Amino acid sequence: AQSVTQPDARVTVSEGASLQLRCKYSYSGTPYLFWYVQYPRQGLQLLLKYYSGDPVVQGVNGFEAEFSKSNSSFHLRKASVHWSDSAVYFCVLSGGGGNNKLTFGQGTVLSVIP
Amino acid sequence: DPKIIQKPKYLVAVTGSEKILICEQYLGHNAMYWYRQSAKKPLEFMFSYSYQKLMDNQTASSRFQPQSSKKNHLDLQITALKPDDSATYFCASSPHWGGNTGQLYFGEGSKLTVL
Numbered sequence: 001a002q003s004v005t006q007p008d009a010r011v012t013v014s015e016g017a018s019l020q021l022r023c024k025y026s027y028s029g030t031p032y033l034f035w036y037v038q039y040p041r042q043g044l045q046l047l048l049k050y051y052s053g054d055p056v057v058q059g060v061n062g063f064e065a066e067f068s069k070s071n072s073s074f075h076l077r078k079a080s081v082h083w084s085d086s087a088v089y090f091c092v093l094s095g096g097g098g099n100n101k102l103t104f105g106q107g108t109v110l111s112v113i114p
Numbered sequence: 115d116p117k118i119i120q121k122p123k124y125l126v127a128v129t130g131s132e133k134i135l136i137c138e139q140y141l142g143h144n145a146m147y148w149y150r151q152s153a154k155k156p157l158e159f160m161f162s163y164s165y166q167k168l169m170d171n172q173t174a175s176s177r178f179q180p181q182s183s184k185k186n187h188l189d190l191q192i193t194a195l196k197p198d199d200s201a202t203y204f205c206a207s208s209p210h211w212g213g214n215t216g217q218l219y220f221g222e223g224s225k226l227t228v229l
Contacts, residue, residue: 004156034216043118043220044204090157094216100147100208101170102216104157 002027002095006105014113015083021076021108023091032094033074034102035065039087047089050074061085083112117141118221120205126227127195134181135190135224137205145169145211146188147218148180152201160203163188164211195228202226 003026013019025031035047048059055067065076074091091105121136139146148160162170166182177199179191192199202225206218 032216036220038220041222043116043222044206044218045220046217049216092216100145100162100211100216100218101159101172102149102157102218103159104149106154106156 002031002093002103004091004093004103004105006089006091006108008108009106010109010111012111012113013081016080019076019078019081019085019110021089021091021110023074023076023105025072025074025091025093027072027093027095029095033065033067034092034094035059035063035074035076036090036092036104037087038090038107044090047076081110081112083114086110086112116222118205118207118219120203120221120224122224123222124225124227126229128229129195129197131195132191132193133195133226135192135203135205135226137188137190137221139186139188139205139207139219139221141207141209141219142186143207143209143219144185145208146182146186147206147208148188148190149204149206149220150201151204151223152198157204160190161188162211169211192226197228200226200228 005024033050036044038044093103118139145164149157151157181189202223204223205221
């Protein structure tokens with residue numbers, strides 16, 4: 001069985017501050033990992049993805065994530081957040097099989113205070 | 115403009131009734147999916163379709179029936195509604211079913227409340 005845990009349901013940061021959203025996964029094989037974001041009144045959008053290679057992957061809007069196999073983690077980071085980053089962030093795992101059957105974390109609601 | 119249109123955005127139904135959730139995608143994709151997000155639960159996979167054929171079904175109940183009349187349509191019929199069916203239902207698509215890219219394009223969701 002595979003699972004994704006986002007331990008922080010809500011995170012509030014001030015504009016300009018740095019950000020880390022945590023994600024832990026459980027999967028016996030080689031995971032494909034993603035971060036999706038849902039802005040208000042919009043569908044989910046892919047922020048970044050990790051398949052293999054360099055454990056630090058870059059995404060859109062200055063986001064990056066670091067994969068750690070030893071820690072079973074895929075944390076999302078941003079050096080300086082903007083109020084427009086306020087959204088719900090989902091950590092997602094695809095465990096193979098080639099069928100795009102995704103396993104989602106609970107999501108973290110990010111609020112950026114101007 | 116949204117490329118995946120889900121209708122209605124909100125709906126309220128009574129227990130025992132039947133509803134159809136509509137999904138149309140204008141991305142030219144060959145694969146479509148349904149995901150569900152119940153209260154305080156993560157999004158969970160329900161169905162996947164490729165070229166209008168059912169590829170995967172993770173929904174135990176036969177009360178949930180996907181219907182694909184066209185390649186860019188994947189509706190979801192729910193019969194004998196129960197309060198536990200209350201959730202936001204997300205439609206998604208991808209260029210192809212295989213490949214395990216994990217890159218799906220999602221609609222805004224249809225929020226169903228069953229009283």
